[in-house]
Amino acid sequence: MTIPVWLSFRTSLVVVESLTFRSPEGGTGRDGRAAGWEYGPMIIDCHGHYTTAPPAHQQFRDAQLARLDDPSRPAPVPARISDDEIRETIENNQLKLARERGTDLTIFSPRASSMGHHLGDQASATEWARRCNDLIHRVTGLFPDAFAGVCQLPQVAGEPVDDCVKELERSVTELGFVGANLNPDPSGGHWTSPPLTDEYWFPLYAKMSELGVPAMIHVSTSCNPAAHTLGAHYLNADTTAFMQLVSGDLFTRFGDLKFVIPHGGGAVPYHWGRYHGLVTREKYRPIADNVMRNVFFDTCVYHQPGIDLLTSVIDPDNILFASEMLGAVRGNNPDGDFSWDDTKRYVDASALSDADRSKVYELNTRRVYPRLDARLKAAGK
C-alpha cells in the first residue's frame, strides 16, 4: 500500500488495515480513531471537466477551425503548455475545491462544451480529440492520485465511428484512461444521428466491451438557437438517451456495456412514474431488467430536493457521485453560503443509509469503471 502518497492528498483521513476513517466535519487532523472520526467511503467524483485549461489549448482549436474556413491560413501550431501552467489551473480550481469538499479522486475529461462535434471534419475532429485527451493525460500524470482520465471521441455526425474506436483504444491502452464521453447528438442540437440502440454505434460498443470501459452520455455545445446548451440541451440529451435505451434492447446484445447518464439523469427520475407507465403501455421490457443493469445516473443536481428525489426514486446501486465541477453552474447560492455544485453537501444530507452512501460515493463507481478499480486496488485502496 502506498499510504504516504495517498495521505498527502486525502488530508482528512487515515487508512488503517484497509478501513478508512474520516472526520464528519472534514477536519484536517490525522490522528486516526480520535473522537468524531467515523468510517467513510472514498469519495470519487465521476464527472469533472478540464474547463480551466490554459488558453493556448483553445487557441489551437480556434486556429484549426479558422483554417478550415480559410485553407490559405498556416497550419495551427500545437499549444505549448508547461507543467506549471497545468498545475496552476488545476490546483487553483478543481483540485482546490475537491480538497475543500473532501473529494478524493475525480474522473476527468476534456471540456464538454468545447468538444464541438458539429464543427469541422473528421480529420480536424480527430486531431482535436487527440490534443484534448493528451492534455487530460498530462493532468492525470501530474496528479495521479487525484484524477483518472476519460477521453473525448472524435465524433462527426454522419461519419462512421472508426476514428472514435481508434481514439478510444489509444486513450485506454496508451494513456491509461478509464472511460469515454459519448455524444448522442454530434450535430449539436439537431439530433441527426440514429438512436444509441442503432448498429451505427456498435463498433464503438464492441471496443468499449473489449476494453472494459464505460461511457458517459454527454453532448457538447448546442449550435441550435432553440436549445440553450447548459439549461436545455444537456438535460434533454440525458432524457433522450434514456428513452432510447428504454425503448430498445441494446444490452441484450452488449451485456457488459455500461453508460453513465449525467446531470442526475436529465428529467428521468422526476418522471420515473411516466417511464414505468410508458413501459407498461408500450409493452417494453421492464426498466429494471432492460436498462438498469447497465445504466447509471450521476448526482449533478444542484439542490437538496432534487438529490432527495434522485436518491429516493433510483436504486442506490445506480447512482454515482459527481459534481460536474467546474461545470455548468459555478459560484455560491445566494441563499446559502455554499456553491451550487457542492453536491456532496446534498448527498450527505440525503436519507441514504451509510451503506448506500458508500455505494454512491465509491463502490458503484469502482464497479462501473473497472479499470479505475483495478488501479486503486493495485495501490492498496
Added chain:
Amino acid sequence: MTIPVWLSFRTSLVVVESLTFRSPEGGTGRDGRAAGWEYGPMIIDCHGHYTTAPPAHQQFRDAQLARLDDPSRPAPVPARISDDEIRETIENNQLKLARERGTDLTIFSPRASSMGHHLGDQASATEWARRCNDLIHRVTGLFPDAFAGVCQLPQVAGEPVDDCVKELERSVTELGFVGANLNPDPSGGHWTSPPLTDEYWFPLYAKMSELGVPAMIHVSTSCNPAAHTLGAHYLNADTTAFMQLVSGDLFTRFGDLKFVIPHGGGAVPYHWGRYHGLVTREKYRPIADNVMRNVFFDTCVYHQPGIDLLTSVIDPDNILFASEMLGAVRGNNPDGDFSWDDTKRYVDASALSDADRSKVYELNTRRVYPRLDARLKAAGK
C-alpha cells in the same frame, strides 16, 4: 346559479351559498353537511386531450395527407360524426375517469400527437386545425359544464403565424375557447424554429394578449427517430421552452402573456437549483421576476415523489392541476391499484396546505384562464 345542472355533474358535492362541500373519500351522497364532508375547491384539470375521437376524424386527416402525396386522389370528405359517437367516446373515457376521480371540469384540446405540424403545408394545416377545433367545440357543446375548449394552431415550421392568429381568434370569439396549444417546435423534433422569445411569434402573442387567453406550450409527434414522442420529445420541449424564457425577456414586452408548461415543467423543477445557478452565472434577471409571473407548470407527473418535488420547489401560485388524461400514460400502476395518471391522488397526498391545494385545483387556473373564470362566474361558480 344553475345548481341543478352543476350538481348533475359534480356528483360528490353540493353548493350552498357559493361554498362547496366535498366528501374527502369522494362519496356519492348529496346530503350536504353530513359527517365526513368538508370544504373543497372545484377541481379543474387544465390539460386533457381528445385522444379518443371517433376514427372518422383521423381518417379525414389520413386522406388529406395522402392527397398531398398524390394530388390525383379525391378531396377528402369531412368526417361525419354523430353527437352520439362523441358522447360515447367522451362518456366512456375522459368523463368516466373525471367523474371517478372527482374532476369537475377539464380544459380540453385536440390530440397533441396528431397535430402533426411537420406534415403537409399551410393550407392543409389550417384545414386540419379547423376540423380539430370544431370537433372540440362539439364536445364542449355537448358537455358544457365538464369541458372548456383549447385550440390547436395551424403551425408550419418556417411559415409566418398569420393563420395561427386567425384560427386563435376564431376559436376564442366564435367557438368560446379559453386558450391555445402552442408548439415551440413545429418541425417535430429537429427544432428549426426560433426560440419563443423571438419576434417571429409576436403576432400570436399580441392576439393572445388582446383576447386574454394563455397558451400551453405543447409539441406534437416527434418525427425524429432519436427522440421518442412521449418519453423524450414532450419533456425536452418543456425544458427547452422554459430555458428560452429564462434567457430572454419576453414578458417585459408582453406583460399579460401567460404560458402553461405541461408535464410538470419537464426537467425544470428537478433541476431548480441548476436554473438558479445558471441565472446567477449568466446574469439573467431573477426567475421569479422575469418568468414566474407569467409561466405555470401543470401536475402531469405520474408518481408521488415527483409531485412532492414539484409542490415543494415551485411556488404553489405557479402550479395548475392536470392529468393529461387520456394522455401519454394509461392503465394501472401494477404496484398499486390505481392509474398512473390519477394525479389528483398525488396532489391530495402532497404536503400542500389546504389553501395552496385550492390554488392548484382551482384558483390559479381561473386566474390563468380568465375567460374560463368569467364563464364560471356567470354560472354562479
